[in-house]
Amino acid sequence: MSDLCHLSLVEQARRVAVGGATARELVDAHLARIDALDPRVHAFLHVDRDGARAAAEQIDARRSRGDKLGPLAGVPIGIKDVVVTKGQPTTAASRMLAGWTPPYDAAVVERLRAADAILIGKQNCDEFGMGSSTENSAQGPTRNPWDLERIPGGSSGGSAAAVAAGFCAASIGTDTGGSIRQPSSMCGVVGLKPTYGRVSRWGLIAYASSLDQIGPMTRTVEDAALLLELIAGHDPRDSTSLVDAVPKYRSKLTSGVVAGTKIGLPAEYFGDGIDPAVRAVLDRTISVMRDAGARFVSLSLPHTRLALPTYYLLACAEASSNLSRYDGIRYGQRVERKGASLADVYRDSRSAGFGAEVKRRIMLGTFALRAGYYDAYYRKAQQVRALIKRDFDEAFAQVDVLLTPTAPTAAFGIGETTTPMEMYLGDVFTLACNLAGLPGLSVPVGLTPAGLPVGAQLLGKPLDELTLLKAGRALEQRCELSPRWPDLGEVEGAS
Amino acid sequence: MAELTAHEVSEIAHLAMLTLSAEEAETMRLELSAILESMTALAAVDTSSVVPMTHAVPMDLRLRADVVEPSLPVEVALGAAPARAEDAFVVPVVISEA
Amino acid sequence: MSTVAPVGDAALPAVLDEWEPVIGLEIHVQLATASKAFSPSGVAFGAPPNSLTDPLVLGLPGTLPVFNRRALELAVRLGVATSSKIRARSRFARKHYFYPDLPKGYQISQYDEPLCEDGAIDVLVGTRRMAIRLQRIHLEEDAGKSSHEGATSHLDLNRAGVPLVEVVTAPELASAEEAAELMRSIHRLVRWLEISEADMEKGQLRCDANVSVRRRGEDRLGTRTELKNINSFRFVQKAIEHEILRQIRILETGGRILRETRLWDAMGGVSFPMRSKEEANDYRYFPDPDLPPLVVDAQIMGAVLGTLPELPGPRFERYQRELGVSPDDARTLVSERPLAEYFEAAVAARRPEAAVGVRGRAVANWLLTELLGALNGDDKAIGDSPLSPASLAELVDLIEDGTISGKIGKDVFESCYASGQSPAAYVESKGLRQISNEAELLKIIEQVLVTCAKQAADYRAGKEGLFGFFVGQVMKATGGRANPQLTSELMLRALKS
Numbered sequence A: 001m002s003d004l005c006h007l008s009l010v011e012q013a014r015r016v017a018v019g020g021a022t023a024r025e026l027v028d029a030h031l032a033r034i035d036a037l038d039p040r041v042h043a044f045l046h047v048d049r050d051g052a053r054a055a056a057e058q059i060d061a062r063r064s065r066g067d068k069l070g071p072l073a074g075v076p077i078g079i080k081d082v083v084v085t086k087g088q089p090t091t092a093a094s095r096m097l098a099g100w101t102p103p104y105d106a107a108v109v110e111r112l113r114a115a116d117a118i119l120i121g122k123q124n125c126d127e128f129g130m131g132s133s134t135e136n137s138a139q140g141p142t143r144n145p146w147d148l149e150r151i152p153g154g155s156s157g158g159s160a161a162a163v164a165a166g167f168c169a170a171s172i173g174t175d176t177g178g179s180i181r182q183p184s185s186m187c188g189v190v191g192l193k194p195t196y197g198r199v200s201r202w203g204l205i206a207y208a209s210s211l212d213q214i215g216p217m218t219r220t221v222e223d224a225a226l227l228l229e230l231i232a233g234h235d236p237r238d239s240t241s242l243v244d245a246v247p248k249y250r251s252k253l254t255s256g257v258v259a260g261t262k263i264g265l266p267a268e269y270f271g272d273g274i275d276p277a278v279r280a281v282l283d284r285t286i287s288v289m290r291d292a293g294a295r296f297v298s299l300s301l302p303h304t305r306l307a308l309p310t311y312y313l314l315a316c317a318e319a320s321s322n323l324s325r326y327d328g329i330r331y332g333q334r335v336e337r338k339g340a341s342l343a344d345v346y347r348d349s350r351s352a353g354f355g356a357e358v359k360r361r362i363m364l365g366t367f368a369l370r371a372g373y374y375d376a377y378y379r380k381a382q383q384v385r386a387l388i389k390r391d392f393d394e395a396f397a398q399v400d401v402l403l404t405p406t407a408p409t410a411a412f413g414i415g416e417t418t419t420p421m422e423m424y425l426g427d428v429f430t431l432a433c434n435l436a437g438l439p440g441l442s443v444p445v446g447l448t449p450a451g452l453p454v455g456a457q458l459l460g461k462p463l464d465e466l467t468l469l470k471a472g473r474a475l476e477q478r479c480e481l482s483p484r485w486p487d488l489g490e491v492e493g494a495s
Numbered sequence B: 001m002a003e004l005t006a007h008e009v010s011e012i013a014h015l016a017m018l019t020l021s022a023e024e025a026e027t028m029r030l031e032l033s034a035i036l037e038s039m040t041a042l043a044a045v046d047t048s049s050v051v052p053m054t055h056a057v058p059m060d061l062r063l064r065a066d067v068v069e070p071s072l073p074v075e076v077a078l079g080a081a082p083a084r085a086e087d088a089f090v091v092p093v094v095i096s097e098a
Numbered sequence C: 001m002s003t004v005a006p007v008g009d010a011a012l013p014a015v016l017d018e019w020e021p022v023i024g025l026e027i028h029v030q031l032a033t034a035s036k037a038f039s040p041s042g043v044a045f046g047a048p049p050n051s052l053t054d055p056l057v058l059g060l061p062g063t064l065p066v067f068n069r070r071a072l073e074l075a076v077r078l079g080v081a082t083s084s085k086i087r088a089r090s091r092f093a094r095k096h097y098f099y100p101d102l103p104k105g106y107q108i109s110q111y112d113e114p115l116c117e118d119g120a121i122d123v124l125v126g127t128r129r130m131a132i133r134l135q136r137i138h139l140e141e142d143a144g145k146s147s148h149e150g151a152t153s154h155l156d157l158n159r160a161g162v163p164l165v166e167v168v169t170a171p172e173l174a175s176a177e178e179a180a181e182l183m184r185s186i187h188r189l190v191r192w193l194e195i196s197e198a199d200m201e202k203g204q205l206r207c208d209a210n211v212s213v214r215r216r217g218e219d220r221l222g223t224r225t226e227l228k229n230i231n232s233f234r235f236v237q238k239a240i241e242h243e244i245l246r247q248i249r250i251l252e253t254g255g256r257i258l259r260e261t262r263l264w265d266a267m268g269g270v271s272f273p274m275r276s277k278e279e280a281n282d283y284r285y286f287p288d289p290d291l292p293p294l295v296v297d298a299q300i301m302g303a304v305l306g307t308l309p310e311l312p313g314p315r316f317e318r319y320q321r322e323l324g325v326s327p328d329d330a331r332t333l334v335s336e337r338p339l340a341e342y343f344e345a346a347v348a349a350r351r352p353e354a355a356v357g358v359r360g361r362a363v364a365n366w367l368l369t370e371l372l373g374a375l376n377g378d379d380k381a382i383g384d385s386p387l388s389p390a391s392l393a394e395l396v397d398l399i400e401d402g403t404i405s406g407k408i409g410k411d412v413f414e415s416c417y418a419s420g421q422s423p424a425a426y427v428e429s430k431g432l433r434q435i436s437n438e439a440e441l442l443k444i445i446e447q448v449l450v451t452c453a454k455q456a457a458d459y460r461a462g463k464e465g466l467f468g469f470f471v472g473q474v475m476k477a478t479g480g481r482a483n484p485q486l487t488s489e490l491m492l493r494a495l496k497s
C-alpha cells in the first residue's frame, strides 16, 4: 500500500501546506499508482501527466516563495468525464465526443483550480451518465478494485474506483438518479449528492437537467465536507443555482455524536428486493447506531414504488432533449457518406455516435414528449414527482435524516445484468432523492461475506447537508470496513 | 398502450434522428415495451389536484444584466467543427424547397 | 412610410365579391438588446461570420441559459402598449427540431404559458383607425443563418440566440392590404417604443402569414397554408394577394387546398411548398428545466410603465381633436415617434395667445411641407433638423401675429433652415418686420399714387382691375414687407377718396 495515496484528502492537503510532502511527490505517487494499476481497473479515460506535474511544480515553487496557497494545494483530484475541462479532453465516455477538448471550464473545475487542486485526469463513466455499472462506456467498463471481475457501480464508476484504488485523493462525480451514491457504495467510498442547485451545473454535460447534480466522492466524510464547501455556492451562470450561503461544513463537522438524532427508517426501503447480505450489514449498522444513542423511527414513504417509472420518464424525456445538440456539425463525431444529405449526416452521426443505452433513453424520452402523449406520460410523471416530494416533506417533519441501503445489492459481476429493467432496479433506492431535489450521502458501513463493500444512504432536508455529514461521520467512525481498502498489490515508485 | 408497434418505433426513431437496423428496432420495441409496462403504474394514481413539479427546488428565474462579454475567437468557435470553410460550419446543402 | 402598393392582379377585386380571405400573421421582432437572450455574446448586424458566439450560442455541452433582463423589459413594454394581459409567471419551453442553424436541437421559446395574451394593436387603414386583436406575444431566441454554396451550406451562428418576440394576431385580417398595414403598425409601434430597430432588410422584423379563403357567408374556415419568408414590406401584400388568388383558383376549379408551409420567392413572385418531411414535425414542447418560471414583478412593471410614451393611435386622434390637424396630416405625424415628438415640441413652444384648437394646424403644415421637404432634399432625418421645434414655432407665431407675411415666412424659413438662426432674430436683423403701421403705409401709398397718377386716373374711371397693380407697387416699394391686408384696405380708401 502506498502510504501517500491512501491518505485522506484533508491529510494530503495538510502535508503539502506544512511541508511534510511536496505537491510533486503527491502527484508522482499517484501517477505511479495509476500507471501501475489503472490498466487493470480502467478508472481513467485521460490522465494529464504533464499538466499535473507542471501544476505541482508551480505549487511547490509558490510555496517556497512563501506565496499563499489554496486549501487543496497539490492534492490530485479526478473529474468524471461528463464535467468539461478546458484543455483536457471531455467525452462523456461517448464516441460522439471522441477527440473533443472544451474551450471552457465547468464552474466546479474553476473552483478546484482556484483552490490549487491538481486536476489529474478524466474518469470513466456510463455514457452521458446513463447507467448503473459503468459498462455503458464507449471505452469499455471500469472494474471494481475490490473484485476486478465486478462492476464498480455507475454511472460515476471510474470516479468511485479511482478513490478506492488510491489513484486520486478525491473525485468529482455527478448524480442524476444515484450515480454518485451507488458506485460509492459498491466501491466502499463516501459519496455526496448535494441539494439540487447547491453546486453549479455550468459545465456539467446535461443528462437530465432537473435531476443532475455534481458532488464529491472521497475516502472520508470530512473530505466530502471540505470538498463540498469549496465547490458549493451561487453561480450566476446557472439559473437553477441556489443563492443560499455555504456553511463551513468541515469545521462544523463535530466528531460523530448521534445521541438524540432522530433517524427515520422508511419501510419501503427495507422490503423484499434487498440482497440478504446487504440487509445484514444494514441491520448491524442500525443496532450500532442505536447503541450510540440515535433514535430510530419507522415510517412510510408511500409513493416510493412510483419513483422508478417517474424517474425514467422524466430523465429520458429531458435526455432526449439535451442530446439533440449532438448532430456532428459544430463539434464531435460526424459520419458523412459520399453524397449524403443533411438528414443522412444527422442520422448516421447520431446512430454511430451513441451507444445502445443512450439510444434507448432518447427513444423513450422522445416517445413521452410526443404530442398527444405528453399529458399521459411526461406531465403525469411531474405530478407523481410532486407526490414523492410530499412524502419526504412529511417524513422530515418527524425526523432529522432517513437511513436506507444505498443499493439493493453489492457490486455485481461484469455482464451479469442483462435487461435494462433489471439494471434500472439497481437505482431503486437512490433516485427518489433526485426527484425530490434532496441531499443524499452514501457512507461505507460494512463488507458482505464475499468481501464487497456495502453503503448506507442518509437522506436529508433540502440544504441540510451538514446534518447528513454529521450523521455520516458517526456511521464512519462506528462501522469502519475491515480491511479498509482493496488490495491491488504494491506499486513500485510510489512512496 | 404498453406494447409498442414496429411502426411507432420507426416514427419515434425518425423524430429522434436515429437509424435503427431491423434487428435493433425489434430489440428496442421489446425493451421499450417492457419499460413502458412498468410505467402503467403511474396511470392509476389520482393526480387530478396535483400541480406538476417542473423543478426540483421552487424558485423564480433570476435575470442577467444586458452586458456584452467577449465572444469566442472565430478560430475557437470553429475549431472543433468536423467540416468547415474559412469562416463557417459546413453541412450538406440545406434544402428548404421541393 | 410608403403608401399601399396597388393591387397587382386585376382579377382580385372581382373574385373577392364571392370569396373572403382570412389572414393571421406571426410576426417576429428582434429586441434591441446589446447581448443575446440567454448568453453574453454581442448582437450586431453584418459582423464577420461566427465572430459573435459563446459556448451557449454554439450549443456546446455543459452550457446553461440565463435570461436577459433587458429583453424581458422590452417585451413587457410591447405587451403593455398592446393592452395585453401580462402573465405574472410565464414559462420558457423547448421546441425541438433538427436544423443546422439551431445549435441545441431545440429553440427556447414559450408555449402554453406565454408572456402576453389577448392584446390589440391600432392599425390605420388609410385614415381609419381599427383594432386588430393579438392572440399572444411570446419570447424566444433566434436561429443562425445558412447560405448555399453549391452542394453545401455554410452556417453563421452570429444571430443564433438573439432575443425575439413573436406576435401572433387573431386570424381576422380580411385583406392583404390590412395585413400590410398591420405590419406597418407593428413596425411603427416597436420603433416608437424603442423595442426594436425593426429593419426588415436586416431581418429584425419578419413575417409569416397564415392564409385561407372561404365563400362569403360561410362560417367554417377554409384549409390554411402558412407563407414563410416574407421579408420586406413590399412583399407582405404581394405574397398574400398571390396566395389568396392561388387558393381561389384551386377551389374554383374543384381542387383542394393542402395544409402546408410555402416559401415566398420574392424574385419570381411565386411561392413554393416546403418539403413535406419538414412538415411532419412534432416539436415535443416541454418546460425548459434549466429555466425556472419567468416572473414579471412590480419592479419590472414599474420600470416599463414609468417610461411608456403616449402611443401613435391615441395621438392620431388627439392631434385631430385638440390641435386641429387634418386626418392625413395626423397620420403622417404619428408615422414615427421623432416626428410626433418634434411636432409636439413645436406646438408647445408657441406663444400662449395662439388659439388652442388650431395651434397645431399651421405647425403641421410648416413641418410636413416645408421642413420635411427640406430634410428629404438633404437626406436628413427629423432628428437632424437644423431648425429646432422652438424656431419652427417662432416662425409660425411671427406669421400669425402679422410680424411677417406668409410669403416672407418662406424666405425666413429657408434662411433659418440653412443657418440655424432663430427666425425672430433673423427678421429683426434683416428688418423684415411687416409694415402694419397705417401712417407709414399711407405715406407710401400717397407716393405710389403720385408716381402712378395715370393708372390712378384710369382706375377711378372704372378700370378696377388695376387694384392689384397698386398693391404690388406698395409691396415693391417695401420689399414685400407691407401688411397685405392693411395695404389693400388703405389703398382702396385712398383710391376712392
Ligand SMILES: [Mg+2]
Pocket (backbone or CB within 6 Å): C026, C166
Ligand atoms: Mg411560429
Ligand SMILES: [Zn+2]
Pocket (backbone or CB within 6 Å): C028, C140, C166
Ligand atoms: Zn417564432
